[in-house]
Amino acid sequence: PDGGAEDEPSQPAPAQPKPSTPPPTETRSAQREPAARPAPAPAQPVNNGDSEYKVALDKLKAGLFDPAIADFEDFLKRFPRSERVPGAYLAIAESHVGAGRIEEALAGFVEVQSRFPQARESAQASYRQGELMLMSGRSDRKAQAREIFDRTATRFPNTAWAPLALMAKASIELEEKIEVNDPVAGGRVPAAIISYRMVAELYGSTPHAEKALARLATLYDDEKRFDLAAAAYEQLASSFPSGNGDAWWEAGQLYDRKLDDDQKAIAAYGKVPQSSRHYDAAQKRISKLSR
Secondary structure, X not given: OOOOOOOOOOOOOOOOOOOOOOOOOOOHHHHHOOOOOOOOOOOOOOOOXXXXXXXXXXXXXXXXXXXXXXXXXXXXXHOOOOOOHHHHHXXXXXXXXXXXXXXXHHHHHHHHHHXXXXXXXXXXXXXXXXXXXXXXXXXXXXXXXHHHHHHHHHHOOOOOHHHHHXXXXXXXXXXXXXXXXXXXXXXXXXXXXXXXXXXXXXXXXXXXXXXXXXXXXXXXXXXXXXXXXXXXXXXXXXXXXXXXXXXXXXXXXXXXXXXXXXXXXXXXXXXXXXXXXXXXXXXXXXXXXXX
């Protein structure tokens, strides 16, 4: 239109700037991951006194008794919680034995039992106390030793020292001619019979039982308990066949000559091995008794 100002073309509205995209946020775990820690220093070995104990023990074995005692006493001061403590006390007592100090050694063995009544060293200390008592100059040493051996077998029945103690006790009883009432044998018999029988019954798989059965059979024979003697010989031959072939011959002789039991005699004679010097005689008796 005339005289009118021409309209300016409309301009597009300026574009609003877009917010910039923020950088990706780090994961929480990455944000909180601690810095790497330095590797711990290697643990230092704990000195439990084993090497010190061995040095002292080597001195004892070498006959250096007083130096051994000094080392064991030092060990006890430095390592009072070691599992070798009972052994150290026992070794001190043994060192006194080696040095000829009987009374000190006896006191040492008693101390082991007093301090460590449940330790395996106490069984050994008890047995050694009995042995050492026999070596002492005390007038009642045999009676005391017998009592100690009996106590050892009673307190520590599941140790190797129990049958040893019973055998030692039986030896004293034989030497002292001690007699007791025995319900098995029926009457008064040598007390050693009961001690040997306990070894045979309780420790039948040990070499001590072999010796106990042989002595038991002889004692029963001396007491004219031929049935018990024959049974002991049979048990000896059955349990320990090596070197005890003559036990079958002895059993056969008792059944044959003393008990008049031909069947048992034939059975026993039949088990006499060919290696036995009695084999031919056993075969002859079988022939005669079988008629």
